[in-house]
Each structure stands twice: as structure tokens, then as C-alpha cells.
Amino acid sequence: MDTSRRYRLLLLPFVIATVVLVGVPAALAIGLSLTDYDALSTPNWVGFANYIQLLDDRVFGIALGNSIYFLALSVPLRLLGAFGLALWLGGERRGTGAYRAIVYLPTVIPDAATALMWLWIVNPLYGPINLLLKSLGLAQPAWLADQDSARFVFVMMACLQIGEGFVVALSGLKGIPRSYYQAAQADGAGALSLFRHVTLPLALPWIALVAVRDTIFALPWTFAVSSIMTGGDPFYTTLFLPLYARIQSVDYLKFGLGAAATTLMIVLAALALGLIGLAARRGWYADEI
Amino acid sequence: MLAACGAAPPPTAAPAPKPAATSVLAATSAPAPSGIVSWMVAGDSVEFDAYKRIAAAFERANPAIKVDLVYIPASADYRNRLAADIASGAPSDVVFMNYQRYPPFADKNQLAPLGDYLSRSTMLRESDFFPAAMSPYKWRGSTWCLPGNMSSAVIYYNKKLFDGAKLDYPRANWSWDDFVASARAISRDDPALGRIYGYGTEISLFRVAPYVWSAGGDLVDSADAPTKLTLDSEVAMAAIQRYIDLQVKFQAAPSALAEKAEDSLTRFMNGKLGMYMDSRRVVPLFRDTIKDSFDWDVVALPSQGQTVSILHSDGYCIPAAAKNKDAAWALIEFAAGPRGQTTMTEIGRLVPSLRAIAESPVFLNPTVRPANSKVWLETPIRPVPNHKNWPAIETAITKELEKSYYGVQPVRDAVQIVGKQVATLLK
Amino acid sequence: MVTVVIAAVFAVPLLFALSLSLRQIDRTLPTTMEWLPNPIVLGNYGQALADGNLIRYGLNSLLVVAVALPVTLVVASWAGLAMARSGPAVQRRMVAFCVVALLVPHSMIWLPRFLMVKWAGLIDTPFALMLPALMGTSPLFALLFYWAFRRQPADLFDAAAMDGASAVRVWWSLALPLVGPTAMAVGALTFLYFWGDYIDPLLMIKSPARYTLPVGLSILQQFDKTRWPLVMAAAVLYALPSIGVFLAAQRYFLAGRRMLWLS
Numbered sequence: 001m002d003t004s005r006r007y008r009l010l011l012l013p014f015v016i017a018t019v020v021l022v023g024v025p026a027a028l029a030i031g032l033s034l035t036d037y038d039a040l041s042t043p044n045w046v047g048f049a050n051y052i053q054l055l056d057d058r059v060f061g062i063a064l065g066n067s068i069y070f071l072a073l074s075v076p077l078r079l080l081g082a083f084g085l086a087l088w089l090g091g092e093r094r095g096t097g098a099y100r101a102i103v104y105l106p107t108v109i110p111d112a113a114t115a116l117m118w119l120w121i122v123n124p125l126y127g128p129i130n131l132l133l134k135s136l137g138l139a140q141p142a143w144l145a146d147q148d149s150a151r152f153v154f155v156m157m158a159c160l161q162i163g164e165g166f167v168v169a170l171s172g173l174k175g176i177p178r179s180y181y182q183a184a185q186a187d188g189a190g191a192l193s194l195f196r197h198v199t200l201p202l203a204l205p206w207i208a209l210v211a212v213r214d215t216i217f218a219l220p221w222t223f224a225v226s227s228i229m230t231g232g233d234p235f236y237t238t239l240f241l242p243l244y245a246r247i248q249s250v251d252y253l254k255f256g257l258g259a260a261a262t263t264l265m266i267v268l269a270a271l272a273l274g275l276i277g278l279a280a281r282r283g284w285y286a287d288e289i
Numbered sequence: 290m291l292a293a294c295g296a297a298p299p300p301t302a303a304p305a306p307k308p309a310a311t312s313v314l315a316a317t318s319a320p321a322p323s324g325i326v327s328w329m330v331a332g333d334s335v336e337f338d339a340y341k342r343i344a345a346a347f348e349r350a351n352p353a354i355k356v357d358l359v360y361i362p363a364s365a366d367y368r369n370r371l372a373a374d375i376a377s378g379a380p381s382d383v384v385f386m387n388y389q390r391y392p393p394f395a396d397k398n399q400l401a402p403l404g405d406y407l408s409r410s411t412m413l414r415e416s417d418f419f420p421a422a423m424s425p426y427k428w429r430g431s432t433w434c435l436p437g438n439m440s441s442a443v444i445y446y447n448k449k450l451f452d453g454a455k456l457d458y459p460r461a462n463w464s465w466d467d468f469v470a471s472a473r474a475i476s477r478d479d480p481a482l483g484r485i486y487g488y489g490t491e492i493s494l495f496r497v498a499p500y501v502w503s504a505g506g507d508l509v510d511s512a513d514a515p516t517k518l519t520l521d522s523e524v525a526m527a528a529i530q531r532y533i534d535l536q537v538k539f540q541a542a543p544s545a546l547a548e549k550a551e552d553s554l555t556r557f558m559n560g561k562l563g564m565y566m567d568s569r570r571v572v573p574l575f576r577d578t579i580k581d582s583f584d585w586d587v588v589a590l591p592s593q594g595q596t597v598s599i600l601h602s603d604g605y606c607i608p609a610a611a612k613n614k615d616a617a618w619a620l621i622e623f624a625a626g627p628r629g630q631t632t633m634t635e636i637g638r639l640v641p642s643l644r645a646i647a648e649s650p651v652f653l654n655p656t657v658r659p660a661n662s663k664v665w666l667e668t669p670i671r672p673v674p675n676h677k678n679w680p681a682i683e684t685a686i687t688k689e690l691e692k693s694y695y696g697v698q699p700v701r702d703a704v705q706i707v708g709k710q711v712a713t714l715l716k
Numbered sequence: 717m718v719t720v721v722i723a724a725v726f727a728v729p730l731l732f733a734l735s736l737s738l739r740q741i742d743r744t745l746p747t748t749m750e751w752l753p754n755p756i757v758l759g760n761y762g763q764a765l766a767d768g769n770l771i772r773y774g775l776n777s778l779l780v781v782a783v784a785l786p787v788t789l790v791v792a793s794w795a796g797l798a799m800a801r802s803g804p805a806v807q808r809r810m811v812a813f814c815v816v817a818l819l820v821p822h823s824m825i826w827l828p829r830f831l832m833v834k835w836a837g838l839i840d841t842p843f844a845l846m847l848p849a850l851m852g853t854s855p856l857f858a859l860l861f862y863w864a865f866r867r868q869p870a871d872l873f874d875a876a877a878m879d880g881a882s883a884v885r886v887w888w889s890l891a892l893p894l895v896g897p898t899a900m901a902v903g904a905l906t907f908l909y910f911w912g913d914y915i916d917p918l919l920m921i922k923s924p925a926r927y928t929l930p931v932g933l934s935i936l937q938q939f940d941k942t943r944w945p946l947v948m949a950a951a952v953l954y955a956l957p958s959i960g961v962f963l964a965a966q967r968y969f970l971a972g973r974r975m976l977w978l979s
Binding site for chain 1: 718719722723725726727729730732733735736745746747748749750791792794795797798799801802810813817818819820821822823824825826827828829832847848850851852855858877882883884887908911912914915929930933934937944947948950951952954955958959961962963966
């Protein structure tokens with residue numbers, strides 16, 4: 001039988017195109033990070049000089065800090081939002097379908113439109129959020145004009161675009177057989193205990209999946225929105241690694257340095273993934289025993 | 290190989306235009322250029338229309354050449370595209386770069402030197418241009434671009450707000466104290482318009498540098514071969530502090546929040562800002578949006594010692610990888626020459642770099658706003674230094690100054706932090 | 717009640733934008749909370765279409781989607797089917813391959829990819845924007861098809877193989893009809909990807925006549941940033957097709973007992 005070989009040809013376009021469009025450029029990019037490539041003259045091998053220069057660069061340090069801040073806040077908050085909403089909207093009550101659609105809605109709005117809408121919404125004097133706060137007699141943050149709140153605007157935006165995680169959470173929670181709950185209830189477990197001993201451990205694989213997905217896409221997501229909304233201002237507080245890499249590459253023609261910054265960004269994401277893996281593994285073991 | 294590769298101090302500064310008129314006949318031997326020449330332009334639709342008119346006139350004068358206009362409206366996109374095009378080896382034949390931004394490309398031999406073309410030209414001589422516009426495009430012994438304009442920073446002011454505050458209009462040679470007093474007198478809360486500020490602008494090195502010079506300070510230790518930033522001199526820091534006081538101490542300029550909510554350019558157009566600092570570039574926009582809702586004019590920058598302003602200039606350049614260099618030069622002769630500059634001056638966009646156009650009624654016409662255009666020709670102008678890392682240096686300084694301007698960081702800290710950062714960029 | 721608040725939080729940004737887009741453009745902006753402008757005007761939409769040249773850009777965007785969508789569905793479903801019909805070792809390796817490819821962020825590869833596109837002579841053509849379709853747009857889409865096909869009973873395919881049907885024939889007449897919901901969902905996601913792509917057109921398209929909508933929108937914003945209602949009208953217009961496609965396809969995302977990705 002050679003049925004699998006017969007199908008293998010169907011795999012070719014995908015594999016070839018992925019290697020050409022992702023694999024080759026990625027390898028080139030890592031290679032570039034070890035050169036002084038400026039796109040204008042032949043690259044020279046410089047070893048780890050770009051990485052050393054990055055560690056020396058105050059602005060890179062700021063961008064790295066911003067990126068860690070964004071990862072550390074947005075990933076857990078998005079996770080909490082996705083699973084919390086899935087728990088809340090998971091039932092088959094009437095109208096939940098419409099509510100689920102509304103939760104998903106911000107996720108489908110294109111980045112460029114999202115960025116422009118938020119630029120208006122958080123306008124510190126005329127934007128609706130601050131006018132609403134003003135009418136309620138509350139303090140009004142300066143949002144993108146302020147070095148403390150500017151980064152948080154991006155966290156807020158990210159927290160409203162949780163449609164994909166929400167869907168995964170819905171299906172993950174739905175996959176938990178009802179008999180488990182019934183058994184636990186028969187043992188006299190309360191709602192909190194049900195959540196702690198049934199929902200959480202059984203949903204853990206899905207939680208890990210969403211966490212992994214968010215960790216990978218969090219930083220690349222910032223690129224379009226931060227370049228449209230702030231360009232890294234004020235005072236570099238919304239400068240995340242992808243924009244930093246782009247500025248070094250395109251504005252200053254230091255493609256080697258930009259490639260090194262991008263490589264470090266992937267290392268950062270990989271470290272975060274390692275943390276998630278550790279946490280998930282501990283969770284599994286702790287609950288299986 | 291070429292002198293451009295050496296690290297020796299480049300012989301750039303001396304502007305001394307050489308007499309170029311002697312070689313008028315040399316050009317006759319070359320065949321007339323032909324084919325397609327691509328030209329990448331930026332700006333709003335009014336500017337784009339003007340470029341289209343120039344291209345059409347050029348094609349009529351040179352039937353063998355067809356112009357392919359590539360239009361990238363926003364200047365940030367324009368720069369990204371230009372870098373990407375040059376990196377990929379397929380740039381347009383004629384491109385714009387301002388004088389701060391061409392050295393990184395010239396440093397990598399990505400621009401075609403224009404000196405020989407200019408000395409052979411029958412249409413243009415170097416002496417037709419103002420030396421102050423021409424000299425920043427000379428670096429390491431070559432001429433890299435032709436100046437398309439010679440703008441500089443001035444103060445735009447709203448006469449209605451001056452009248453309302455019972456102030457005299459500012460005059461040339463006004464002092465910093467006059468300026469601060471006017472800005473403070475204009476600042477007030479208006480029941481209909483909200484807060485009115487006396488003065489505002491984006492914060493950047495380009496807005497602060499002229500006052501550092503005016504007070505007797507400087508940006509770097511040597512214009513030709515800078516090795517360190519000198520903003521940490523007491524004179525320079527005092528000048529910067531005076532500038533920052535407008536916002537931090539007197540609140541006569543928008544705070545970070547107010548600027549974010551509505552930038553100074555918009556505030557000025559909406560009649561809510563007394564004075565606004567910018568180059569000539571905003572004139573077409575002001576004519577178009579302000580119309581007759583209030584009268585406005587321009588005046589030289591106030592003086593902290595001597596009156597001086599900062600050069601804003603875009604050059605016409607030919608990338609080394611351009612396919613049709615001869616046709617590109619022909620287009621530059623035309624567009625940077627009297628025909629092109631006249632068209633661009635008519636829409637209000639330019640301070641001409643050609644002496645003859647600048648001193649003609651096309652530019653000085655006092656019946657269209659701003660009436661006082663001669664201020665651009667009367668004020669001494671200085672450029673920032675040529676350096677291959679200048680764009681990065683400028684950004685670094687701007688970011689730290691911004692922090693001080695909005696009261697987050699003392700000037701002394703700002704210049705120290707950025708001094709360290711710039712030291713590595715100057716190496 | 718809580719549900720309503722949640723819904724409000726998610727819907728309100730779009731509604732704020734919508735509300736401002738109906739505001740008359742003058743020299744002022746609201747200084748007190750204004751849920752709906754007074755008077756309500758629709759003129760900003762017409763003006764955004766005219767000033768911003770949005771129809772032209774919209775057609776360019778549509779052209780990209782129209783080609784990229786079917787190509788994506790073919791490539792991704794072929795790959796998914798082939799993976800599902802492979803031995804366990806190949807399956808494991810292919811899933812790992814997809815995950816690794818997913819890990820590579822776009823910001824890492826745009827420059828080398830730009831250079832490759834340039835060598836291929838595709839700069840400033842819509843093909844440059846369609847290229848990702850050749851790899852099924854995202855490795856995730858191949859995985860989605862893989863998971864969908866893996867759920868189908870193996871005997872069906874074995875029977876077809878016995879009949880000597882070619883792989884493409886099995887794919888078209890047997891496999892694809894079985895995974896309609898997945899195809900719909902991948903189709904919708906593909907639309908959202910190409911319609912929303914901001915970075916590639918910025919880099920690869922030179923001629924204004926070939927700009928796609930997001931680039932046109934950012935140009936409009938740069939020149940009309942003081943006219944917020946106009947910018948919001950353009951942003952809403954640009955978002956509408958995405959919202960429409962999502963609403964049409966939402967039951968494949970949200971409803972069903974078995975969610976498409978995992979069950």
C-alpha cells in the first residue's frame with residue numbers, strides 16, 4: 001500500500017513554500033545578526049559584536065523592559081479574560097451566541113483600524129474615555145501622553161482582542177465530561193472546590209495552549225499598532241522590540257543590529273514559553289497525585 | 290579606494306563656490322539623454338500637483354525623456370521606502386533627501402556625486418545657489434545633492450491673538466524676553482475655545498538648536514569632525530532651560546497632555562495658539578485651512594544673544610544605482626532650476642535656494658500671506674553638522690529634550706544621558 | 717447584568733468610533749461626554765470615500781483576497797489531508813514543522829523576504845502581497861485542516877484508495893466536502909489576514925494606484941489627522957467587511973458543539 005506516498009505530493013506545495021517564505025528568510029536573518037550588514041555594502045562577519053552592542057545600548061534596554069512588561073501583563077490578563085469569559089458565557093442560555101460574537105468582534109477588526117480608533121478613544125482631552133471619566137467626576141489619565149499609562153494602553157487593547165483564546169477556552173471547557181462534575185458534587189464539593197479540582201486541572205492543557213499562542217504573537221502584534229499610534233513615544237515608553245528592530249534596520253540601516261534584536265526577541269519568547277511549560281507541568285503533577 | 294572611505298577629516302566646511310561657468314561648452318560632446326526617468330516625491334496633494342506640472346513641463350522641453358512620478362505622501366514612509374529601495378538596488382532615479390539624512394548613504398557610496406554634472410551644466414551654476422543652501426550638500430570633497438530649497442525655522446504668529454492681548458506685533462531683532470512676555474500675555478482660558486497658549490511647537494533638536502546658537506553655545510565640538518556633544522556647556526544648558534521654562538515654569542506652551550490631545554500645528558490653524566515655530570513648509574497648509582479666519586505673519590526667531598536660525602533643506606539626489614543618470618541630471622537641472630523652483634514657490638512651499646527666484650516677487654510677494662517672507666532671506670542660518678550617524682544622533686537628543694520640556698527630567702540629566710549615547714554614535 | 721457590562725466593554729470602542737464618524741467636521745471636538753453627535757451627519761463617509769480614494773484601495777485589497785483565498789484553501793487543505801493520511805512519525809514531524817514555522821515572527825523575516833521578492837521581480841505587484849497564500853497563509857491553517865481530516869473515519873479513504881482514485885480526486889470529491897465548517901473558518905481567517913495586512917503593502921507596493929486599504933487609511937490619517945470624524949469614518953468603512961465576514965462565518969467559530977480547532 002502506498003496510499004500515504006500518494007498523498008505526500010499534496011504536502012509539497014505547503015512544505016516548499018513554507019521553507020522558502022519562512023525558513024530561508026529566518027535563517028538569513030539569524031545569519032545577518034552576526035554581520036554588520038547595512039543593505040548597502042557587502043556584509044562583514046562580526047561575530048557577536050551586534051549582541052554586545054545591544055547590551056550596551058540604553059534604548060535597547062528600555063525596549064526590552066517594555067517588552068517584558070507587555071508580555072508579563074498581557075499574557076496572563078488575556079488568559080484570565082479568555083477563560084473567565086468562556087466560563088461565564090459557556091452555557092447554552094439564550095442569547096449567549098450574540099454575546100460570544102460581541103466578545104470576538106474586536107479581534108476581527110484590522111490592526112490599522114483598531115489603532116486609529118484607539119488613538120481617538122484615548123485622546124486625553126476630547127476622547128470618549130476621559131470625557132466619560134470626567135462626567136463621572138473621576139480622575140482622567142493622560143494615556144498616550146504619559147509615560148506611565150502609555151504602555152498600559154497597549155495592554156488594554158490587547159486584552160480586548162482575545163477572540164481566538166476565547167474560542168479555544170470555550171471548546172476546552174466544553175470537553176470536560178459532565179460526569180466528573182456529578183461525581184465531585186456527589187462527594188460534596190462546593191463551587192470553588194469544583195473549579196479547583198475539576199475545571200482547572202482538566203482545562204490546563206487548553207490554558208497552556210492559549211498561553212503559548214499569546215506569548216508567541218504578543219510582541220509581533222505590537223508592531224503595527226505602536227508604529228501607527230505612538231512610534232515608541234513618549235520617551236521610548238511604548239517602544240517594543242519589533243519597532244526597535246525596524247528603526248535600527250530601516251532608519252539607521254543597521255540591519256545586522258536589527259536582526260540581532262529580533263533574534264533576542266525570539267529568545268525572550270522562548271524563555272517565556274519555558275516558564276509556561278514549567279508552570280503547566282507542575283500543575284499537572286500536583287493535581288494528578 | 291575613494292577618498293570617501295578614509296577616516297581622515299573631510300575637507301567639507303569651506304563653502305567657497307568655485308567658478309563653474311568656464312566649462313559651459315564641455316557638455317556638448319555627450320548625447321542628449323533619453324528614456325524613462327523615475328522621480329520619487331512626497332507631500333500633500335497640492336505639492337504632488339505641482340510636481341506633476343513640473344514633470345509635464347520637463348517632458349515638453351525634453352521630448353525624448355518620460356518622467357515616471359512615484360508618489361509617497363508621508364515623509365516617514367518616504368524615508369522607509371527610499372532606504373528599502375536603495376537596499377534592494379532599485380531606487381528611483383531622482384530622490385529627495387534632506388541634508389541631515391544623505392551622509393549615511395554617501396558614506397556607503399550609494400549616491401552619485403553631482404559635482405561634475407554641475408560644473409558641466411549649461412543651465413545651472415553653483416553660484417546661482419545661496420552658499421548657505423549649497424554647502425551642507427558638500428561633504429568629503431564631493432557635492433552629493435542639489436538644494437531644492439533653503440528654508441529655516443521662523444515664528445508664525447496669529448495677529449488676532451496679539452491684538453486681543455493688546456500686544457505689538459513682534460519685530461525682527463526681538464529679544465527672548467519680549468518673546469516670553471508675549472507668550473505669557475496671550476496664554477489664557479477662553480470660554481469658547483478652551484485654553485489658548487502663547488507658544489507651541491513639536492519638541493525636537495531642530496527647535497532648540499537655534500537658541501543654543503543664539504546664546505553662544507554649540508551642539509558639537511567641531512562641525513567638520515565632531516567627537517562629542519557640547520550641549521552640556523553652561524551656556525547651552527541655560528539656553529535650553531530658558532526654552533523649557535516656557536512650558537514648565539510659565540505654562541505658556543501646551544503640556545504633554547495638551548499637545549497629545551491636539552498638536553500645536555492644529556492649534557495654530559484653529560486660532561488657539563499665539564505663536565508657532567516651523568519652517569516654510571506649513572505655508573500652503575496655512576493658506577488653505579486658515580483662509581481669512583485670522584491674519585497671520587512670520588517673524589525671525591527671538592534672540593538670546595544674536596539672531597540666528599537653523600537650515601531646513603531638501604536636496605535632489607541621484608542614487609548610485611539609478612539606471613538613467615543622465616536623464617536624472619537633466620530632470621534635476623530643470624526641477625531644482627528656475628522653472629521647478631518657481632512652480633514650487635508659487636504654491637508657497639519653498640524658500641528658493643536659487644538667489645534669483647528668492648529675490649523675485651514670486652517669493653517676496655507681500656500681498657499673499659505671509660507678508661514678511663523676506664525674513665527667510667535676512668536671517669543668518671546655520672546647518673547641523675554632516676555626520677553619517679546624524680539621524681540617529683538627532684533622534685536621541687530629541688527624545689531626551691522632550692523629557693525635559695515636559696518637566697520629567699532636569700536639563701542637566703538630559704544632556705548627560707544623551708551625551709553618553711551620542712559619544713558612541715560619533716565614534 | 718454582568719454579561720451586559722462585558723458586552724459593552726467589548727463593543728464600546730467600535731461604537732465610539734462609529735459615533736464620532738457621524739459628527740460634523742468643524743473646528744471643535746467634543747468637550748463633554750457625547751454618546752451621539754448632534755446633528756448626525758453621514759457626509760464624512762462620502763468624503764472619506766472621495767478624499768481618501770478608498771474605493772480604489774478597496775478594490776486593490778479585494779483583488780489580493782480574491783486570489784489569496786482559494787490558493788490558501790487548496791494549499792492548506794492539501795497539506796492537512798496529506799498529514800492526516802501519513803504515518804504517525806510523519807504526522808509528528810509535520811506538526812512540529814508547523815509549530816516551528818508559527819514561532820517565527822513576521823518582523824524577523826520581512827527584510828530577507830523583501831529581498832527575495834525583489835529578486836523575483838514582484839515588487840510593486842499584487843503578487844508580492846499574495847505570496848503567503850502559497851504556504852497556506854499560516855501553518856495554523858494547515859494544522860486546522862489536519863485536525864479536521866484526522867477526525868474523519870480512515871476506512872472512507874482506504875476504500876477510495878482501493879478504487880484507485882487519485883489523491884487530488886479524493887481530496888476534491890471526498891475529503892473536502894467532509895470538512896466544510898473548517899474550510900469556512902479557514903476562509904474567513906484568511907480573509908481577515910489579507911484584508912488586515914498592513915506591513916507587506918507598506919513595504920512592497922510603490923505605486924499609489926496599487927495601494928491597499930490599510931496603507932490608504934494611514935495616508936488619510938496623516939493628512940487629515942485633525943479631522944477626526946473623517947478618519948473614524950474611513951476606519952469604520954475599512955473594518956466593515958471584516959465584521960461582515962466574521963458575522964457570516966461566526967457559527968463556524970463560536971457555535972457548534974465541537975469547536976473547530978480542537979475537539
